[in-house]
Amino acid sequence: MESKIKELSKIATLIDKDILTTARDCAVGIHIGGNLTLSQIMAVLFFEVANLDPKNPHWEDRDRIILSKGHGNVALSSAMARRGFFPLEELEKFDTFNSMLSMHIDKHRMPGVEISSGSLGHGLSVAVGAALGARMDKAQWQTYCIISDGELEEGSVWEALMCGANYHLDNLTVILDRNMFTIEGPTEETMALEPLAEKLEAFNWFVLTVDGHNIEELLEAFNKKSPEKKPKFIIANTIKGRGVASVEGKADSHFFKISKEDAEKALAALKSADAEA
Amino acid sequence: MNDNKQTQSPLVGLPSRKAYGKVIVELGHQNENIVALSADLAGSVNLADFAKEFPDRFINVGVAEQDLMGISAGLTLAGKIPYASTYAVFAALRAAEQVRTDIAYNNLPVRIVSSHGGITFDVAGATHQALEDIAFFRTIPGMAVFSPADAVETAAILRATVDVKGPVYIRLSRVAEKTVYTEEFDYKIGQPDLLIPGEDVLMITTGVEVGETVDAASLLKERGVNAGVLNISTIKPLDSKAVVDILKDYKTVMTIEQHNIINGLGSAIAEIIAEANLNLKFYRHGIMDIFTTSGPYKDLLSYYKLDPVGIQDTLLQVLDS
Numbered sequence A: 001m002e003s004k005i006k007e008l009s010k011i012a013t014l015i016d017k018d019i020l021t022t023a024r025d026c027a028v029g030i031h032i033g034g035n036l037t038l039s040q041i042m043a044v045l046f047f048e049v050a051n052l053d054p055k056n057p058h059w060e061d062r063d064r065i066i067l068s069k070g071h072g073n074v075a076l077s078s079a080m081a082r083r084g085f086f087p088l089e090e091l092e093k094f095d096t097f098n099s100m101l102s103m104h105i106d107k108h109r110m111p112g113v114e115i116s117s118g119s120l121g122h123g124l125s126v127a128v129g130a131a132l133g134a135r136m137d138k139a140q141w142q143t144y145c146i147i148s149d150g151e152l153e154e155g156s157v158w159e160a161l162m163c164g165a166n167y168h169l170d171n172l173t174v175i176l177d178r179n180m181f182t183i184e185g186p187t188e189e190t191m192a193l194e195p196l197a198e199k200l201e202a203f204n205w206f207v208l209t210v211d212g213h214n215i216e217e218l219l220e221a222f223n224k225k226s227p228e229k230k231p232k233f234i235i236a237n238t239i240k241g242r243g244v245a246s247v248e249g250k251a252d253s254h255f256f257k258i259s260k261e262d263a264e265k266a267l268a269a270l271k272s273a274d275a276e277a
Numbered sequence B: 001m002n003d004n005k006q007t008q009s010p011l012v013g014l015p016s017r018k019a020y021g022k023v024i025v026e027l028g029h030q031n032e033n034i035v036a037l038s039a040d041l042a043g044s045v046n047l048a049d050f051a052k053e054f055p056d057r058f059i060n061v062g063v064a065e066q067d068l069m070g071i072s073a074g075l076t077l078a079g080k081i082p083y084a085s086t087y088a089v090f091a092a093l094r095a096a097e098q099v100r101t102d103i104a105y106n107n108l109p110v111r112i113v114s115s116h117g118g119i120t121f122d123v124a125g126a127t128h129q130a131l132e133d134i135a136f137f138r139t140i141p142g143m144a145v146f147s148p149a150d151a152v153e154t155a156a157i158l159r160a161t162v163d164v165k166g167p168v169y170i171r172l173s174r175v176a177e178k179t180v181y182t183e184e185f186d187y188k189i190g191q192p193d194l195l196i197p198g199e200d201v202l203m204i205t206t207g208v209e210v211g212e213t214v215d216a217a218s219l220l221k222e223r224g225v226n227a228g229v230l231n232i233s234t235i236k237p238l239d240s241k242a243v244v245d246i247l248k249d250y251k252t253v254m255t256i257e258q259h260n261i262i263n264g265l266g267s268a269i270a271e272i273i274a275e276a277n278l279n280l281k282f283y284r285h286g287i288m289d290i291f292t293t294s295g296p297y298k299d300l301l302s303y304y305k306l307d308p309v310g311i312q313d314t315l316l317q318v319l320d321s
Helices: A002-025 A033-038 A039-050 A069-081 A086-093 A123-136 A155-166 A197-200 A213-221 A260-276 B016-030 B049-055 B064-074 B089-094 B094-103 B135-141 B151-161 B209-221 B240-247 B266-273 B297-303 B308-319
Strands: A064-067 A144-150 A174-176 A204-212 A232-236 B034-038 B058-060 B081-085 B111-114 B144-146 B166-171 B193-196 B200-205 B227-231 B234-236 B251-262 B282-287
Touching: A002 A033, A002 A039, A002 A069, A002 A086, A002 A213, A002 A260, A002 B234, A002 B266, A033 A069, A039 A069, A039 A144, A039 A174, A039 A213, A064 B144, A064 B240, A069 A086, A069 B144, A069 B209, A123 A144, A123 A155, A123 A174, A123 B094, A144 B193, A155 B064, A174 B251, A197 A232, A204 A213, A204 B266, A213 A232, A213 B282, A260 B034, B016 B034, B016 B049, B016 B151, B034 B064, B049 B058, B064 B081, B064 B089, B064 B094, B089 B094, B089 B111, B089 B135, B094 B135, B135 B234, B135 B266, B144 B151, B151 B166, B151 B266, B193 B209, B200 B209, B200 B266, B209 B251, B234 B266, B240 B266, B251 B266, B251 B308, B266 B282, B282 B308
Parallel strands: A064 A144, A144 A174, A174 A232, A204 A232, B034 B058, B034 B081, B081 B111, B111 B166, B144 B166, B200 B227, B200 B251, B251 B282
Antiparallel strands: B144 B234, B193 B227
């Protein structure tokens, strides 16, 4: 277990590194804050939890991973490239004309991705549909859906939450990137979501709260079986812009092009943390 | 369009939505990937028989049209062919972004079969009448858009679109349309159907207005006007070359539809006429960019001049102008 955690931590650090270098080298900027929240989640999901075959991305029995917060595409691209879905060099072309990888996910350009996304509040309904389809076929594959906390302000997400519980979709796991911010500021000041766990429990979901940067806690949450045929909802508490000192834990981390200096500092910090581990 | 010598279809006289209810069961038996969904309107959109026949393949998502479309998109990730049904106004407007982004942008084989198109939900008024749905759906890239004239054509379109790779929209009515087709036939996507050739004057129509327009043609004939009737049930992809080939024989063309005159069938035809540089008198008849009132269907048809007499009078005015 310990070596597994170490290995996944290393992958998460590589994803962090890919996010930082993309943010440094891209033309316009990226959603840096809400990508750095996803590194551990992506590492655990793509390298341990999900049953995938990068050489056969349309494999019928694959687990379906739906990134509802489509602006988290850099973290997703990094994880998918490192898992072997496409060459890592594609990240260097991020956001260039008609590039495979861009601010939001385009299924037609990105091999192995389940669905295009970017507009908030859509992915959970799609995930519910996938899970219902698996249920109809008595298939064993699982559906994972990563959503943002800002998305929870969209009414459509609550339609999907009702439906997932109503149909007892215990083959569906939602991972919430609870970084506490939308573009305009802290969620609890702009549009309060708390008490969130209680709300979700009242919606008949099996709710777990973890440190979204802690590999061990994430693994444990993914592995825990839902009781009473409930769909699972993992509230992953994360730090927006984690690792970039100037904006860490601030709304300002949402979208920007990182300066070379800040990027180097953050990359050096990653390197030393990695060496310590 | 009818290649087979058959007897009258048992669907004749049914509202298109009831024909849908029967044909979807037939298709469900032929293809086990077909699933059906409604947003708490299974009875109204006639999916009750399908739900009874295939309880494990029917999903009621509750009163949640955005979820209806998103879930339909998701079901395709499991290899399903979802038939998502609700009223046309909600399919087009309440769930517009899910239709565009989840279903069409991803080019997924979801069939959106709406009911209560146009003013056919008469007494319910503007909130439940759909006068913008064709405009919306035909603007979405990759979306095929159908507006069948009656029950038999509905069945033909449903059978012809099962294997379409991308998304499909089919607009049905609440009321029983006047019968236009009596025998089952193989539908050819995109092909207009010249029901009455007429002379010099052509009325182009779609959906529930086809039967009304055919009757208007009879009234006009009594008044000495030999007007043709062209049914366009594939709004998109519309075979513009085929339309031009037909239109070039006429001097006056009027479109008739239960839709806002903006961006519906009339606009689609206007685009073709303009781009082909056809020199003819042209008029779009339909709901004249207003919100409609409520009342018995017959009264509404008469008030908006969408019954045979109203269509006749409108055409005579166009000819006189």
